[in-house]
Amino acid sequence: MGRSRNETCYEQALEVLAGGVDSPVRAFHAVGEMPVFAEHAKGAYVYDEDGKAYMDFIGSWGPMILGHASDVQLDGIEEVLKKGTSFGLPSKLETMTARAVEEAFPSIEKIRFVNSGTEAVMSAIRLARGATGRDKIIKFAGGYHGHADALLVDAGSGSLTYGTPSSAGVTKGAAKDTLTARYNDLNSVRALFQAYPDQVAAVIVEPVAGNMGVIAPEDGFLEGLRELTRNEGALLIFDEVITGFRTAFGGMQEVTGIQPDLTTLGKIIGGGMPVGAFGGREEVMSLLAPQGPVYQAGTLSGNPVAMKMGLNLIGYLKEHQEIYPKLERLGERIKQGIEEKGKDNGIPVSVSHQNGMLTIFFRSEVPKNLEEVQQSDTRRYALFHQKMRKRGYLLAPSQFEGMFLSDAHTDEMISLFLLDAGEVFEELS
Numbered sequence: 001m002g003r004s005r006n007e008t009c010y011e012q013a014l015e016v017l018a019g020g021v022d023s024p025v026r027a028f029h030a031v032g033e034m035p036v037f038a039e040h041a042k043g044a045y046v047y048d049e050d051g052k053a054y055m056d057f058i059g060s061w062g063p064m065i066l067g068h069a070s071d072v073q074l075d076g077i078e079e080v081l082k083k084g085t086s087f088g089l090p091s092k093l094e095t096m097t098a099r100a101v102e103e104a105f106p107s108i109e110k111i112r113f114v115n116s117g118t119e120a121v122m123s124a125i126r127l128a129r130g131a132t133g134r135d136k137i138i139k140f141a142g143g144y145h146g147h148a149d150a151l152l153v154d155a156g157s158g159s160l161t162y163g164t165p166s167s168a169g170v171t172k173g174a175a176k177d178t179l180t181a182r183y184n185d186l187n188s189v190r191a192l193f194q195a196y197p198d199q200v201a202a203v204i205v206e207p208v209a210g211n212m213g214v215i216a217p218e219d220g221f222l223e224g225l226r227e228l229t230r231n232e233g234a235l236l237i238f239d240e241v242i243t244g245f246r247t248a249f250g251g252m253q254e255v256t257g258i259q260p261d262l263t264t265l266g267k268i269i270g271g272g273m274p275v276g277a278f279g280g281r282e283e284v285m286s287l288l289a290p291q292g293p294v295y296q297a298g299t300l301s302g303n304p305v306a307m308k309m310g311l312n313l314i315g316y317l318k319e320h321q322e323i324y325p326k327l328e329r330l331g332e333r334i335k336q337g338i339e340e341k342g343k344d345n346g347i348p349v350s351v352s353h354q355n356g357m358l359t360i361f362f363r364s365e366v367p368k369n370l371e372e373v374q375q376s377d378t379r380r381y382a383l384f385h386q387k388m389r390k391r392g393y394l395l396a397p398s399q400f401e402g403m404f405l406s407d408a409h410t411d412e413m414i415s416l417f418l419l420d421a422g423e424v425f426e427e428l429s
């Protein structure tokens with residue numbers, strides 16, 4: 001049999017791109033496959049270079065909450081492009097998008113746009129250190145906050161799959177001020193505050209963990225972090241790069257009513273264009289240059305095309321918040337359907353679901369922290385992934401990543417998905 005175009009694409013990519021991909025998870029190593037080379041995508045479907053259609057549950061890792069290439073995203077983009085794609089000067093679209101984000105997130109009094117989630121987090125951490133005059137930060141094992149040095153300690157996402165909890169090339173110096181606590185375990189955070197009194201600048205948390213598989217916060221966990229940080233004079237940073245505009249229009253802070261000091265955003269706010277942002281209390285944000293002493297900058301930050309695409313998406317979501325209960329309902333259907341089919345076939349499986357973000361764990365109970373996540377059967381996940389891919393479903397190519405639903409997914413699609421998943425379970429049992 002001749003090579004598929006998809007295989008040829010990968011071979012050619014390997015000749016010129018490091019590892020053939022621009023982000024490790026795309027290599028599909030964790031599930032023992034070759035990458036899917038996207039040729040185009042529309043709605044809930046991605047089409048590879050061989051023209052094979054996949055019902056997509058990756059959704060570009062979150063941004064495609066309306067499905068791919070929606071008219072909403074593209075509205076007015078050509079006009080913006082023609083007016084110039086970057087100026088190195090401020091433009092009105094930045095103000096408009098900032099206003100739209102701040103309306104959705106009352107805790108964000110002032111914002112700054114950057115080009116990725118990594119940049120947003122890196123900048124927020126620097127700002128927190130500048131604001132408190134303290135060096136240390138607390139993160140959670142399995143929490144992923146982009147690939148900046150200080151955050152690549154016990155990190156999730158690709159670095160979990162690849163078994164390098166701290167990447168090579170991260171200096172001891174960069175890692176030494178990063179303390180790691182256990183997700184959903186307030187005592188582990190308390191212990192760190194006790195061990196390092198008056199030294200912690202900030203606690204950074206994914207309010208729903210999305211990069212060790214989806215892990216929901218237990219009742220009281222986020223509230224406890226709010227209280228602890230306030231008492232200890234540290235800032236609370238919600239990394240809502242995934243959850244912002246996804247778990248609700250106002251992210252997890254809307255769901256929980258908790259106001260962090262700083263918030264980082266990405267993914268959805270660019271509608272698929274490279275955008276990140278960080279924002280929070282005025283008094284903290286005013287420490288940024290040019291007003292204050294904390295330096296942060298970006299040549300392409302606030303790029304007009306990216307701002308317009310984000311604005312389109314945010315504007316639409318604001319007027320169509322019925323999307324959120326829909327995603328929640330579809331996610332619950334997947335959870336119930338998969339867990340039932342697991343039981344029918346004697347396969348230990350549990351589905352962790354929060355507001356349309358989910359992970360199918362091959363483990364009998366939904367995990368609540370990294371240690372429990374790591375007890376999942378990754379070999380079985382890989383087999384499940386391979387068989388579902390053959391049937392035309394694109395699932396997260398690692399046990400340790402989330403699945404994302406979009407408004408383009410329908411009840412009929414979920415029924416089809418569950419039917420095929422059930423048949424695959426029979427094959428696996």
Ligand SMILES: *Cc1c(COP(=O)(O)O)cnc(C)c1O
Pocket residue numbers: 115116117118119121144145146147206210211239240241242266267276
């Ligand atoms: C994806 C992600 C990041 C990093 O964003 P990039 O745009 O990939 O740099 C940071 N934090 C969380 C929670 C993420 O999911």
